[in-house]
Each structure stands twice: as structure tokens, then as C-alpha cells.
Amino acid sequence: MSLLTLENVGKSYGRLEAVSGLEFSVDKGTVHSLIGPNGAGKTTVFNLITGTIRASCGRIVFDGEDITRLEPHKIAQRGIARSFQQTFLFMDYSVLDNVLTGFHMRDRAGVIREFLHTRAAREADERAREQALEIVDFMGLSEQKDELAGNLPHGHQRALGVSIALACDPTLLLMDEPVTGMNPTESNEMVERIRRIRDRGVTVLLVEHSMRVVMDISDMITVISYGKKIAQGLPDEIKHDPQVIEAYIGEDTDAA
Amino acid sequence: MKTGTDITKKLVFAVAVAVVLALPWMTGPYTTQLFILTMTYGMLGLSFAFTIRVGLPRFDSAAWWGVGAYTTAILMTKADMSFWLTLPIAGIVSMAVGFLIYRIAIPRGMMVFLMFGMVIALAIQQLFGSVEFFGGWGGTEVIEAPAIGGLVFDGKRELYYLGLGFLGFNLICYYALMRSRIGRSWNAIGQSVKLASSVGINVVRYRMANVLISNFFLALTGSFYMAFSLVAVPATFGLDKSLNVIMYVIIGGIAYSLLGPLVGALILAFVPEYMRVAAEYESIITAVVIILVVIFLPEGVLGWVSGRARPWLLRRRPWVRSVGSKNKEPESG
Numbered sequence: 001m002s003l004l005t006l007e008n009v010g011k012s013y014g015r016l017e018a019v020s021g022l023e024f025s026v027d028k029g030t031v032h033s034l035i036g037p038n039g040a041g042k043t044t045v046f047n048l049i050t051g052t053i054r055a056s057c058g059r060i061v062f063d064g065e066d067i068t069r070l071e072p073h074k075i076a077q078r079g080i081a082r083s084f085q086q087t088f089l090f091m092d093y094s095v096l097d098n099v100l101t102g103f104h105m106r107d108r109a110g111v112i113r114e115f116l117h118t119r120a121a122r123e124a125d126e127r128a129r130e131q132a133l134e135i136v137d138f139m140g141l142s143e144q145k146d147e148l149a150g151n152l153p154h155g156h157q158r159a160l161g162v163s164i165a166l167a168c169d170p171t172l173l174l175m176d177e178p179v180t181g182m183n184p185t186e187s188n189e190m191v192e193r194i195r196r197i198r199d200r201g202v203t204v205l206l207v208e209h210s211m212r213v214v215m216d217i218s219d220m221i222t223v224i225s226y227g228k229k230i231a232q233g234l235p236d237e238i239k240h241d242p243q244v245i246e247a248y249i250g251e252d253t254d255a256a
Numbered sequence: 257m258k259t260g261t262d263i264t265k266k267l268v269f270a271v272a273v274a275v276v277l278a279l280p281w282m283t284g285p286y287t288t289q290l291f292i293l294t295m296t297y298g299m300l301g302l303s304f305a306f307t308i309r310v311g312l313p314r315f316d317s318a319a320w321w322g323v324g325a326y327t328t329a330i331l332m333t334k335a336d337m338s339f340w341l342t343l344p345i346a347g348i349v350s351m352a353v354g355f356l357i358y359r360i361a362i363p364r365g366m367m368v369f370l371m372f373g374m375v376i377a378l379a380i381q382q383l384f385g386s387v388e389f390f391g392g393w394g395g396t397e398v399i400e401a402p403a404i405g406g407l408v409f410d411g412k413r414e415l416y417y418l419g420l421g422f423l424g425f426n427l428i429c430y431y432a433l434m435r436s437r438i439g440r441s442w443n444a445i446g447q448s449v450k451l452a453s454s455v456g457i458n459v460v461r462y463r464m465a466n467v468l469i470s471n472f473f474l475a476l477t478g479s480f481y482m483a484f485s486l487v488a489v490p491a492t493f494g495l496d497k498s499l500n501v502i503m504y505v506i507i508g509g510i511a512y513s514l515l516g517p518l519v520g521a522l523i524l525a526f527v528p529e530y531m532r533v534a535a536e537y538e539s540i541i542t543a544v545v546i547i548l549v550v551i552f553l554p555e556g557v558l559g560w561v562s563g564r565a566r567p568w569l570l571r572r573r574p575w576v577r578s579v580g581s582k583n584k585e586p587e588s589g
């Protein structure tokens with residue numbers, strides 16, 4: 001069962017076709033990786049799916065609904081959350097407040113009740129806090145929960161970015177290079193977490209540069225180069241695909 | 257269990273409240289008038305600081321202040337309405353007109369909002385001056401001071417307490433809004449528009465609500481202004497006044513969204529008086545002061561004090577760090 005389908009999706013910047021004629025489907029309950037050399041258009045695909053930029057052509061269907069022209073917050077409300085390649089966080093909020101902000105769509109007591117701080121609003125706040133603590137705990141940030149996001153070391157900031165996305169309670173989670181800049185221990189922990197996220201029923205679309213990570217956790221891999229799909233298959237097939245190997249010549253050793 | 261700190265804090269708070277309540281009995285009418293102005297400017301600052309939470313600096317606060325003042329003046333003189341009844345109407349007029357303008361500006365992002373603000377500030381001022389109905393550049397007067405039963409707000413002391421009432425209402429509402437989950441989402445928008453919309457926050461709608469609430473309170477402050485000045489002159493509500501409002505907030509400390517504007521307004525209301533500087537140098541002095549503050553007190557006076565005072569005395573709001581915080585990403589949409 002496919003959860004997300006891209007049909008002939010394209011995006012051009014002037015004469016540069018960042019993405020063109022892209023077609024692929026992400027099956028429910030899988031970890032699907034999108035890989036390709038630097039500048040291949042992976043982040044652009046994420047921006048297209050989440051509505052941050054508008055597709056020049058094609059259709060994006062999520063859960064049976066055309067989401068191609070929806071605004072970002074509407075797409076988030078449909079159940080797609082993302083973590084960004086650059087570290088976007090609410091830098092002046094504590095870790096816990098960052099995650100609580102991700103609860104924006106969940107369990108609201110209503111504007112008036114929240115303004116008046118009624119019992120219903122306080123109880124909803126308390127429930128949100130507990131759930132946020134669970135997420136913080138799951139992502140290994142319990143000790144840092146009261147630190148300002150801006151003061152965290154890089155690895156923890158990456159983990160916090162994923163925590164915020166998880167707080168949205170997504171059906172589909174897009175992760176753009178989640179282990180970049182992490183040390184090997186942190187990276188292994190992240191891989192383990194991605195697996196557990198999938199096991200909880202969340203579908204994951206992953207962009208990752210580290211082939212070790214991609215080959216380790218992907219159920220399916222789509223390879224793009226210069227904005228076009230050049231291969232798709234299981235990790236073992238992709239590993240030995242001559243076109244893929246060619247596309248990666250000149251890339252760093254980790255990727256080859 | 258109460259700690260010593262708790263008790264000291266309560267004591268400090270109680271003394272502060274007592275001093276504020278007793279002020280008009282400890283000073284003369286002229287100083288009381290300055291305090292009334294301080295409260296007025298402080299309320300304008302509160303409304304400016306409020307839209308800063310969603311990353312929208314407004315250059316039109318004085319214009320909406322004027323809309324409130326003129327609505328009250330015109331309803332009182334032309335429709336013979338009571339002062340109190342004009343209050344909600346002033347607020348609603350300011351919100352309604354604001355909505356028509358901002359539904360164009362807000363979806364187009366911060367830069368357009370900022371430009372619209374400046375243009376609107378000038379246009380509204382001209383509207384008051386050049387359209388006959390509003391009484392021309394000489395202004396429009398009301399004769400009647402507000403009253404409840406036998407209590408007439410015509411003396412400085414009475415007006416001071418009326419001002420405290422308005423200020424208290426502002427503070428309570430703004431505090432409740434910022435503490436709620438809506439407040440959290442507003443602050444999130446101010447920190448990163450991109451991330452905020454990725455967690456499902458409708459940035460345009462949240463910004464609109466925020467700005468319109470600010471419009472409402474700006475207009476209320478305008479109505480209060482009419483109660484003590486009894487005359488509305490277009491020159492009062494110009495762009496220069498809006499710039500002053502920004503000064504109050506920056507000088508007080510932009511991270512302190514409630515106390516900051518009040519401290520800034522207090523300083524800018526009193527310091528020029530005591531320096532006895534001629535009015536013709538006011539803009540130069542303000543410029544120098546603001547440059548010095550940005551260089552030496554980037555977190556404002558309160559930021560500077562809280563670095564020295566006991567930490568419990570002043571809890572800084574963490575989410576807007578200083579003028580020109582280096583942590584913030586540029587706005588994208």
C-alpha cells in the first residue's frame with residue numbers, strides 16, 4: 001500500500017531543472033531512502049512534498065489526497081512532519097518547549113479556555129508535557145530538557161530537530177540527513193531510533209549521505225541524480241547497480 | 257514550604273504595588289501627569305512588543321493609537337456617546353480597519369508588513385488632518401471628562417488611577433495570552449517561520465490574530481489618551497511617535513515583554529524633563545541614546561539590571577534575546 005506517490009514531479013529554477021519527471025511511491029510502514037550525489041535535488045524533493053516550494057509540474061498524492069498545492073501548515077496537519085537538513089530549531093526555547101511547540105496540532109482545549117487558563121487547559125498542558133517528556137526521553141535528551149536549544153551541542157540539536165517532528169505525531173516522517181555531523185555512537189543510536197519509529201507504524205522517508213546508514217536501515221531505495229530518478233530497488237540491488245556507482249564516482253569514499 | 261526568597265519576592269512586589277498606588281499623593285500634579293504619560297507610552301510599547309513575538313515590527317502603532325483617540329472623540333462629540341461605550345467600539349474599529357489592510361500585508365511577509373506600517377502611519381495621520389469630518393490639523397476636542405456615577409475623572413489623581421486600570425487590563429490580557437499555548441505558537445513564529453509552519457502552525461492566521469489584538473489595545477490606549485488630553489491633534493499620532501514606541505521597548509529590554517516597555521517609557525518620559533534639554537534637540541538625543549543602548553545595553557536596561565540584581569527579582573523571558581540576536585535566521589516568507 002503506497003502512502004505517498006509522486007507523479008511526474010518537476011521543479012525548475014530558471015533554466016536549472018532541480019527536479020524533473022520524478023516518479024516514486026513510498027509504501028506504508030517502510031523506511032524508504034532517497035539518495036544521490038550532492039545537489040541531486042533531494043532537499044528540493046522534501047521541500048516540494050512539504051509545500052515549502054511549489055512544484056512546476058506534476059502531482060503529489062498523500063494518503064489518497066492531492067497535496068500538491070497545499071500550504072505547509074496544511075500538509076503538516078495532514079500528517080507529514082519533517083526534520084530539516086540545516087538545524088532549524090526554536091533556538092531561544094528550552095528543549096522541552098521546542099517539543100511542546102510541536103504539539104501545536106494536538107489535544108487543544110480551545111482558544112478561550114487556554115486564554116483563561118481553565119482546568120481543562122491546564123490538564124491538556126499537563127498531558128502534553130508528559131508526552132513531550134516521553135519523546136525527549138526516547139530521543140535521549142532527558143538530561144538536556146531544560147537547556148536552551150541554542151546552547152546544545154550539534155548532535156543534540158539534530159536529535160531535537162527530529163523530536164519536534166515526532167511531536168507532530170506524523171504518519172509520514174521526512175528526515176533530511178539526520179546523522180550528519182554526529183559522532184559514530186550518536187549515529188548508531190539515531191539509526192536504532194529510526195528503526196523503532198518505523199516499528200511504531202510511522203513511515204519514514206530518509207535522505208542520508210552515509211551509505212552505511214542507508215544500506216543498514218532502508219526497506220527501499222530511490223536514487224536520483226541531476227533531479228532525475230536513475231534507479232530504485234532493495235539495498236543489495238542498489239549497492240551493485242552500475243549506474244549508481246557511476247553517479248557516485250567523484251563523491252567521497254563514504255558514499256561510494 | 258516557603259523559602260526565604262519567596263517571602264522577599266512577595267515583599268518586593270507588595271512594596272512596589274504600594275508605591276505605585278501612593279504615587280499621586282507623594283508628588284505634585286506635574287509629575288503625576290508625567291506618570292500618566294508614562295503609562296500611556298508604556299501601553300503603546302506593550303502592543304509593539306506583542307507583535308515582535310511573531311516577528312513583525314510595526315511602525316504604525318501611533319496611527320492605531322490615533323484611531324482609538326479619534327473614534328472616542330468623534331463618538332463623544334458627534335453621537336453624544338458615553339466615554340465607556342466608545343472603548344469597545346474604538347477597539348473594534350481599529351481591528352476592522354486593520355484587518356482590511358493586513359490581509360494584504362501579512363501573507364506577504366515581514367518586509368511588506370513593515371513597509372505597509374510606515375505608509376499607513378502617514379496615511380492615517382493625513383486622513384485625520386485633511387478630512388474635514390475629523391476636525392482638521394487643529395484637532396478635535398471633547399468637553400466632557402469620563403465619569404462613573406459621581407466619580408469624575410478630571411483631576412490628575414483620578415486620571416492616574418484610571419490609567420492604572422487601563423494598564424492593568426493590558427498587562428493581565430497580554431500576560432494571559434503569552435502564557436497560553438497560543439502564546440507558545442506565537443513565540444515559535446518569531447523564532448522560525450519555516451519550522452513553525454512545518455509543525456502545522458498557520459503562520460498567516462496566527463500573525464493576523466496577534467496584530468489585530470495589538471490593534472485593539474493600541475486603540476484602547478488612544479481612548480484613554482482622550483480621557484486626559486481631551487483633544488486629539490493629528491501631529492500627535494505621527495510616524496515619529498511610532499519610532500519612539502520602538503525606543504521604549506528597546507531601551508527597556510526587548511526580551512522583557514511586560515516590564516520592558518514600562519521601564520523604557522518611564523526613562524524616556526522623565527529623563528528629558530530633568531535634563532532640561534530644549535525640545536529641538538530631542539531627536540538627536542534619542543538617536544544618540546538608542547545607539548548607545550544597542551552598543552552597551554543590547555538587552556536593554558532590564559537586561560543590564562538583571563545581570564546585577566538577584567536572579568529571582570527579574571526572570572527574563574528567554575525567547576527574544578537582544579536587539580540583533582545572532583541566533584535568529586532570516587525570514588523567508
Ligand SMILES: Nc1ncnc2c1ncn2[C@@H]1O[C@H](COP(=O)(O)OP(=O)(O)O)[C@@H](O)[C@H]1O
Pocket residue numbers: 013016018036037038039040041042043044045
Ligand atoms: N532556491 C534555489 N534557487 C536556485 N537553485 C536552487 C535553489 N534551491 C536549490 N537549487 C539548486 O537545485 C539543485 C538541487 O539542490 P538540493 O535539492 O539542495 O540538492 P541535495 O539536497 O540533493 O544536495 C542544486 O543544484 C541547487 O543549487
Ligand SMILES: [Mg+2]
Pocket residue numbers: 042043044085
Ligand atoms: Mg540537501
